[in-house]
Amino acid sequence: MKIRLLLKQSIKDFESKKILYFIFMIFLAVGFCIITGLHSFYIAYTNKIDQAERTLSKIAFNNYPKFASSNKLNDSSFEGYIDKNDNIYQFVYKIIDSNYSKDLKIKELKNNNKLEKTIKNYIDFIGSNNGELLKYQKLSNNSNEFIIGQKLFEHFSVEQIKNIATTTRSISNNLFAEYILNSDLYKTYDHQLSWNSFYIGKDFLGSNDVNLTLLTDLKEFNSSQVFNKINFASKDRSMIIIDSIYDINKLSKDLKTKYFDKRNYVFVSPHYLKKYNLKLGSIYKFSYNKTIYETLILGSGYKADSTDENLVQNVLLSSKLYYQIILQNRLSKLVAFNSKITNNYIEFEKLLDKDFMSIKKGSSVFKNHTYTFNVSIRTRDQQLKIIILILILMVILIIVTFYFISELLIQNIKDKLFILKSLGVNKIQLATLASFSSFIPLIVAFIIGISLSFSMKSIFINVNSDTFSFVIPKFNIPIQTIIFVSLLTILMFIIFILTTSLHLSARKFSFQNALKSKTPNLLYQKFNRLIWWAKPNIRITTSFIFKNIYKNITTFLILIISFSLLLFSIQFTISITQSTNSIISRYKPYKSVKLTDNNLFYSTTINENKIYKPSYQTISSKEQLDELKQIKTIDDLVYMLINTTFNKQIVKNYPIDLKQYLLDKQFIHSIETSEFKDLIDQIVNKLDDFKSKNLNWSNRIDQLKQLIIDNQKTIQIEFNKIQNIIKEQRIVVANINNKYTNTKIALPVNFLFGKSVAFNSNKDYLSFYNDQINITQIIRNNKIEKTYLYTKFLSASYKDKLAYDFILKNNFINKNQLVKDSRTITNENIKINNEYKNLPVLNVVITNKMANYFSIKRNDILKLTPSFVDLKSDFYIYAKVNQISKKDSLYNAIYFDKQDYFNLLLEYKNHLNKNSLNSTKNNLKEQLETIISQINDDHTTLNNISFSTSSIPTNIRYFTIPIMSFLSFEYNNKFLNITNNTNSDGSQITNYWPEKNNSFSKVDSIENSAIIRLLKSIDQKVYNFEILAKILKSNVFAMSSAIKQTRNYIVVVMIVVIMILVLLILYENKKVIILLKSIGYKKFSIIKYFISGYFIGASLALLISFIIVKKLIEILSYSFATSYGIGLEFLLTKDLVLIGILVYLVFVVLVLISISFFIRKQSVTRILEQT
Structure with a gap:
């Protein structure tokens, strides 16, 4: 059949059904536009994300085990990993021998055959300190082991920083980590550490921060060599992805000498570069900790683990700037990596068991930390799910509609096809004729759809423009999309041809059947x-x-x-x-709440006795709050310090108990706006003034004054930290209430010591006991899944109906199943060690977010360990998930009855093991009994948070510094000393400092005081x-x-x-x-x-x-x-x-x-x- 006949017949078809063809073409064009645009964005997006995510580490460690050299092979009392094959020893020996063999002391040890013994002794010491390289400073300066420790610390923490030449963050201050990362046994790569960031705007409540990250030192490479190196590195899952780089040869001599040669340059993310209209090869200024850094922007790139972080963009630093800004203050402890053998912690632990001998299995605190990047994954997953959903529906719609239109078109020309067939035209020619009329609108629609697809792609690029560190070009179509749409077009054409062929092959499409009379359908x-x-x-x-x-x-x-x-x-x-x-x-x-991290108890071990005491008391009314002595001026502060340091009524009308004070917001504002020297001078002058008027207390005043003067430098560092933290908190509070952007207005933040504000529940407040709890097992259908999860809980007393109904209103339980004298405790058969036990369980409600996040279902049994005991202890209870609160999706939390919780804590040993709780080595039983008695008398006991009608949470307005230790001052006429005092009740200022085992051993170590750690948490868990x-x-x-x-x-x-x-x-x-x-x-x-x-x-x-x-x-x-x-x-x-x-x-x-x-x-x- 001639082409002319085909064209002529197709034109006739177009003319006779021009409306249908026109609408059909519009439908296909819009369909192709949507499909091509969405698929193009999907491919571009996933390519960028996949390029980054394939580099992410799967295992990360920050709690390292104790370990020792082969010296401890026969020491059955040692709990930890023993270097049975001398692998760590060989690792250390090679470093010392390769890098410090010319050192006189190392030569001497080697010549006297003492090097092996010294290294092993050093490993034993550092291993007992969980591998922390810096702990070598605790050794005697004259010891041989001190020399080894000094050399290793220099090697890992100094030389690597100065001469870094990799695209990975491979610096650590832990010997165990360095051994793992450098050992061929574990085949690890892509080491990465945690990093700091500096603010260029706001933070969580609407902020934008810029991450600082170490980048390869590019000094010795020209641009083409850099790209070759980066591209090669990316195959090895480099953590840094370079997008573009300025041609180094085009730099002016001045810029090259002043910035590039001195390694004073940065890379910024492609999006950051575009958003702020920055130019490569230009000089810009960045701020960090109030210091201005002038630097060259050499190129654009981003970290693999921040491709999709909302409102977070990268500034990648050269090694010099990284050391200058970040590592001079802090070395990271977190190390994450991939392994060519395994990215599974359980499998990795098997490698450890082959490499080391562990006397006591399971004694290690070496825990699994999966290094995940939730923001990146979440945004990608949700967008792609919706895109895929729309794509699938559109593809189905186009194919189904196209098929039925094909049916119609064939039906409408079947008479012509029948005549042509009768004239001897074969099926292939007939199918070609029928298909040709659909081919033209299909191709035209394909071209129009592809052209319009850029508008569809732009929609998703534009609305996500502030989400990505990378930039997705609008006017390009990935080859995968072209292939996909082409295959779809071919598929549609094939559908038309097959439909035509089926009609032409039908029996009714014959001359004999055409002459037969038609009867109605049999059905x-x-x-x-x-x-x-x-x-x-x-x-x-x-x-x-x-x-x-x-x-x-x-x-x-x-x-x-x-x-x-x-x-x-x-x-x-x-x-x-x-x-x-x-x-x-x-x-x-x-309108608001702040959840707390304050532990219920503070504790210590004295003479093998574990002693627990409550770390705070509850203030449940404004009348109780008004009874506290407010510190508003320097005079108030000095009088408070005098009385609470010595625990004596030296100054009249000022309590001797620190818990009776409130640090007023006006005084905190004076700290924010004061100069340190002025503040110290005022304190010292006030002490002198008080001494002159109270000579009988002159010795005590001199002691306190000398304490301040001797530690002035340390106090200044701490003062500066407090001041910076308060200023950062102003940004947070100002995001809640704009008026606090005015620095002349005091922040609505007051500090309390050992007291927690939780006003009685009413129309303005809801009061709860809030703390952290650990989940160590999830039991479903009697199958145990071991886990290490921690979450918040909120508990309320049934006597507080408002609070109780707020969290437990739907916690329905059949009264006949309840344990006597309880509201939420039932008995359940639980399989423990292959044996079923009928045990009491606490029926709880969990938030919807927690259920989804941890994949917990209704009727699951949770094994819960309170936060105030060690996870390794056998102190736990069981809880049954009775309901899931669908309305609570903001935070992970468990809700339960306060009285039942403590009753079950006290009684659980009667069902499991009666020894520990009744042991004379701790007073936990007595403390729990006291708490239960107090709760029965006053339902507000232990309450420590309030939901408030104020926009700023109550527990920010009244921020609690809980009692943290038993440390108390002892004193005589000559000096002050600090010691544990079991009669401690939070009345002295030292009771709010962590104990010696937390590395805060001296009174003058104010820099590490509890208040700094707590101040940093003011804006945490704020809703x-x-x-x-x-x-x-x-x-x-x-x-x-x-x-x-x-x-x-x-x-x-x-x-x-x-x-x-x-x-x-x-x-x-x-x-x-x-x-x-x-x-x-x-x-x-x-x-x-x-x-x-x-x-x-x-x-x-x-x-x-x-x-x-x-x-x-x-x-x-x-x-x-x-x-x-x-x-x-x-x-x-x-x-x-x-x-x-x-x-x-x-x-x-x-x-x-x-x-x-x-x-x-x-x-x-x-x-x-x-x-």
């Missing part, structure tokens, strides 16, 4: 016999339904997909809005529900905004699909409509008979699409709750229902109008022509 004949009693109009209607049943099903399927796409795009944004708003409604009228709702909205803004904009394209698709369906209906039933009109049927009757089946199909499609959208939202809800802290909920809102009905009515109206218009155009003459 219809049987059904018609069943409704013989029905009226004629009903029987006619059913006949039309049966005649069009194939097209009814077609309409039904296409509308299901179309409705689902549109309604999902609408419901998704509704669910996002509702979920974020539900945060406010869930906690209404309360302002209104601000968090806004933050969560901003976190999901990218997706919701993209979906909203994508909805416009979906609406176009929806309209075009409806038009196509209308045309399908008309073309399918044209002859029947003409026939009915020619025999005298009225227009209304024709419409009624004709469209009933389609309307039923559309109605069912709408209902089913609601169900499909509900299921899709439920599927996404789990991952959203895990990632963002908000679950998605399907809400059948008025808007959604109205839009669904509106779309349905659009379809109905278009069908009615089209058929009415078609019927009206059918005149008698036209009917005769058609017949």
